[in-house]
Amino acid sequence: MAGSRWGVQLVKGRARLALLSFLMLFVELALIRWAGSNVLYLSYFSNFVLLGSFLGIGVGFLRGRSRLDLFPWASTVLAFLVAFVLIFPVAIDRSGSQLIYFGNFTRSGLPIWVTLPVIFLAVALTMSAIGQGVARAFAQFEPLEAYRLDIGGSIAGIAAFSLLSFMGAPPYAWGLVVGAAFLLLYRPTLRLIQVGALTAMVLMLVRESITPGRSWSPYYKVSVSTASPGVRNLEVNGIPHQLIESTTRRRRTEPVYFAVYRRVRHNALRNVLIVGAGNGGDVAIALAAGALHVDAVEIDPRIYEIGRQLNPDHPYQNPRVSVHIDDGRAFLERTRARYDLILFALPDSLTLVSGQSSLRLESYLFTSEAMRAVRAHLNPDGAFGMYNYYRQTWLIDRLARTLQVTFGTRPCLDTVGGVGHLALLTVGREPSDVSCATTWRTGSREAPAPVSDDRPFLYLRGRSIPSLYLITIALILLASLFLVRAVAGPLRAMGGYVDLFFMGVAFLLLETKNVVQFALLFGTTWFVNALVFGGILAAVLAAIEVARRVRLPGAGPLYVALFASLALAWAVPPDRLLHLSVPVRFGAAVSLAFLPVFLANLVFAARFREVASSTTAFATNLLGAMVGGVLEYSSLVIGYRALLPLIAGLYGLAFLFRPADRRPNTGRPALERPVLAPQAEPVGH
Secondary structure (H helix, E strand, C coil): CCCCCCCCCCCCHHHHHHHHHHHHHHHHHHHHHHHHHHCECHHHCCCHHHHHHHHHHHHHHHCCCCCCCCHHHHHHHHHHHHHHHHHCCCECCCCCCCECCCCCCCCCCCCHHHHHHHHHHHHHHHHHHHHHHHHHHHCCCCHHHHHHHHHHHHHHHHHHHHHHHHCCCCHHHHHHHHHHHHHHHHCCCCCHHHHHHHHHHHHHHHHHHCCCCEEECCCCEEEEEEEECCEEEEEECCEEEEEECCHHHHHHHCHHHHHHHHHCCCCCCCCEEEECCCCCHHHHHHHHCCCCCEEEEECCHHHHHHHHHHCCCCHHHCCCEEEEECCHHHHHHHCCCCEEEEEEECCCCCCECCCCCCCECCHHHCCHHHHHHHHHCEEEEEEEEEEEECCCHHHHHHHHHHHHHHHCCCCEEEECCCCCCEEEEEEECCHHHCCCCCECCCCCCCCCCCCCCCCCCCCECCCCCCHHHHHHHHHHHHHHHHHHHHHHCCHHHHHHHHHHHHHHHHHHHHHHHHHHHHHHHHCCCHHHHHHHHHHHHHHHHHHHHHHHHCCCCCHHHHHHHHHHHHHHHHHCCHHHHHCCCHHHHHHHHHHHHHHHHHHHHHHHHHHHCCCCCHHHHHHHHHHHHHHHHHHHHHHHHHCCCCHHHHHHHHHHHHHHCCCCCCCCCCCCCCCCCCCCHHHCCCCCC
């Protein structure tokens, strides 16, 4: 690839490393968010793109001293990935019954067994090329100074992407940021193929972004189109999600949405709460039913804005309506209001909280603890209702059983279209508060147990890992082993760093636990997610500064402190914090979550400074991180809180396999690069 000189090098030294780190994180965040909006249901594979990114970055660091520099090709590979995703969008095959997916059932593009591996490898190759560029700049500085610059660039990357998400910026804005960073870094040897690749990438994203009726929220690609006179389709990530139509038409075509008000005929409806208010259709129905006041909770600000502009009944302009852009469970935990009717109106999301957990935006709405919170917010004669489209009878049974356990009575059941179609469950604070036409009964069926805050997987029938996930896990592990083996050489050379392997596994699981705990305590919003990962980076930066200024003790005391912090986190279950005021809850959550992160980095620092081969040591830690990424799926079986003793056990193995101390601490260790923090996603995808 012949190069030409385009002026002088504009970014060098410390600024170059910081900008490279910014680019690496920003590209990863954009890929996680953007790929999930085009490859339908890719976001349900919670860390698929994340693990591809992490694998690529690790391989790039391992190739930091290679004669073949891949960074000049990074823009070309990225342009290929963008083109592939736009040309071949796909829907995942959901024919299995272990896990439920909502949305369009049409398969498009190439077979899934072709598309997903191509995306995984393309992501890994893209991030490997960028990671090698970071590694080469990284090696020019003293280790702790390099890490400090790297973390600073990563924090800037999270801040920039979060700001663009807040502004509702479309993908071409992300592409312009990435393109500008590449152009600055490629000078003065900027090549025509690089200019062409970056131009093509931006133009493809512009074409996608300017499609009429399309906009972007912090969670979705949102599209609005006309279905028929007076009716608009609202799609998210290419999946039909809501209809925008008048209450008069809905009364005629979808009467089940009005059934809840027939079940509570004697309810005064002085105060109504609607979670999942969407474009305002359910709010308009509540107003038409005579509600004196409605609290409308919607997590997606763009969907609310569309409803405010296009809903023909204009419910959001009604003075009897108060709008809250918030997570439904978080709103319930914060509000002191009581309601005559609480309604969950189709609050099924089509995205995950982040690229690092199996948690969906609505996961904490349907747990036993959430239903108890609902009951606590009902007036003495109040009632609760929920409706949605359910593909499986057992899912209706699970929700109905949850209501029966919470309220002590069987709920009313109204269905339309038979099993797998719209169903409404209604229950009163007392049995006399509702009037049922049909009461839920299982007959000979066994209703699945309710889900809990610790294991909030409503759409997973039993304590198992779906076969589709197991196949994906196996393929990811094989790809990781092959690529690391190809770069690092024989795996037996890593035998001296078994403790680093276990540290990598444990640290990734620790970050996952923090993500889901903050989602429960403060909501599954993109803003909370951004704060979590920003906090992780801040804890890492604090560890760097301590390591630069303080003589660290030996490994033993650091491990003791780490185990103590994990024991403290275990001793204080998250539900204990829910009852605290928000400021006190935040302080307690930050202390419990980030103290182990800080100490884990110091533990790694005490070990990493003694390694004979930093490349082999990092490769071993990388394999551990990959195993930790796939081990996160164990939470589907054991729950999230059980990750803490698992994490402690893994750090215990790291302690047992540590080499004997042979020299005193110099006070100048090299810190562990965070397993996921610099690459983790701060918004829902």
